[in-house]
Amino acid sequence: MADTDYDLVIIGAGPAGLTAGLYAARARLNVLLLEKAAPGGQILITDWIENYPGFPEGLSGYDLAEKMRVQAEKQGLKIETAEVHSLNLSSDIKEIVLKDRSIRTKSLIIASGASPKKLGIGEDKYMGKGISFCATCDAPFFKEKTVVAIGGGDTAVQEAIYLTKFAKKVYLVHRRDELRATKILQERALANDKIEFVWDSVVTGVDGFFGIEGVHVKNVKTNEEKTIKANGCFIWVGILPNTEFLKGSVKTDEFGFIIADTKMKTSVPGVYVAGDVRDTPLRQVSTAVGDGAIAAISAEHYIENF
Ligand SMILES: Cc1cc2nc3c(=O)[nH]c(=O)nc-3n(C[C@H](O)[C@H](O)[C@H](O)COP(=O)(O)OP(=O)(O)OC[C@H]3O[C@@H](n4cnc5c(N)ncnc54)[C@H](O)[C@@H]3O)c2cc1C
Known part of the structure; x- marks a missing residue:
């Protein structure tokens, strides 16, 4: 067994990262979620969401973010406030570089979302x-x-x-x-x-x-x-992917969005992507949570054979 700090590290606590974290925690993976700001991502700046299934009257972005965070933490997800500065993905054990330390992990989910253009x-x-x-x-x-x-x-x-x-x-x-x-x-x-x-x-x-x-x-x-x-x-004229820390380490499209297959696998084995940072035809909460669930299950399968 390789010596690592975690089975899985997730970057970003928006809807995609929180869902990936929920699934990974329920799978009893040794998982850490890193978030540079407050958990919730873009929905924290969304007044009212009325197209997320299960809430017929709609709900505020803040309430939805809180519900997602509480649910994931209840299942055992550990969330740490830290910004990812760079990645070293050249070997099987992936290194995530923060301001004051590095973290070693078997697998990684990039759910760092997007910012307004x-x-x-x-x-x-x-x-x-x-x-x-x-x-x-x-x-x-x-x-x-x-x-x-x-x-x-x-x-x-x-x-x-x-x-x-x-x-x-x-x-x-x-x-x-x-x-x-x-x-x-x-x-x-x-x-x-x-x-x-x-x-x-x-x-x-x-x-x-x-x-x-x-x-x-x-x-x-x-x-x-x-x-x-x-x-x-x-x-509100569109968004740009939050990928400054990637520095060419995974394959992206011409606009910088990360390319993945239907299992959310990127060009690097053991590295998955979910949500708005992915090259995807629809960027919404419902698609971000779907991506997050798939990415977590794919990471779980990858770790089983590590
Ligand atoms: C104003 C507005 C209104 C919207 N309205 C709706 C709506 O009504 N319905 C709907 O379905 N969707 C809506 N959306 C879109 C929806 O918010 C996004 O599709 C969704 O939030 C994407 O989730 P995500 O987890 O992929 O990314 P994000 O929500 O972008 O979350 C990414 C997270 O990663 C963190 N992060 C980024 N870089 C790093 C780093 N280097 N280190 C650590 N953490 C990092 C960020 O701080 C952020 O918290 C709206 C968006 C906006 C801006």
Whole structure:
């Protein structure tokens, strides 16, 4: 038997990692889950989730995250707060490098999720001063104010609707002339008096002295430019994989998402992937938990033959 600290280490405590941890703990593996922030991942910044089966009224992202964490820990999962800096996957025993130490494990599940894509419109300068990626966190700051939301997918439309609970007006800027979001969300947004759509348009910049005062918008068909007077700008234009620590150690697609087969096996034996960080056609809580369950069972089979 090789000398390792753990049978399995999981990176990331979002829905994928917490589900993998639940299954691995129930399989009585010697497992550790590493999370750099709070357990829950992106659902911690999601106001309300109504498409996760089993909760007909929906529930807050925070509540769902807590339920997942409690359930996994109840089964014996150990969660440690630590950021993974790099991996050494060149031998059978995998090494996970943290800030102050390394961990040796037989197998690994990467469930490090994804982060919102930036547009390069002043995010660094105006973060916390009007630009945000999280309506749940920041919408209350914009009570009775005007805000701009950018994007046309599920997240953008759902979060724009949430913003209308606080803001007096929400401009939804989308680069096409129709939304990509699920029909039920489109219907709600189109019926919402507080949302005004700015079609075929992109945001080119923001300005303001102490915080945002104006959002510059360009119509991509006519090239016409205008400035919307607004105090907030919420960006939901897609996500990027959290894979800085990989440094080429497993195979990814052209955008950096990790490639896997149907058993969640990556290009490296004993290394599995689950959730939003995977090259997958749908990034949702339900798909992340499915991936997590499969990855844990695959890791269990791998460990049996280690
Ligand atoms: C605003 C918003 C609204 C959404 N609404 C819905 C919805 O209504 N329904 C739905 O099904 N889905 C929704 N989603 C999508 C859903 O949240 C994601 O699909 C899901 O959270 C993916 O889970 P995950 O575990 O793969 O990754 P994440 O949730 O991204 O979790 C990954 C975790 O890994 C950690 N991590 C990353 N790097 C490291 C590292 N180096 N070391 C240690 N830890 C690390 C992160 O801190 C994070 O906690 C929404 C997303 C957003 C942003």
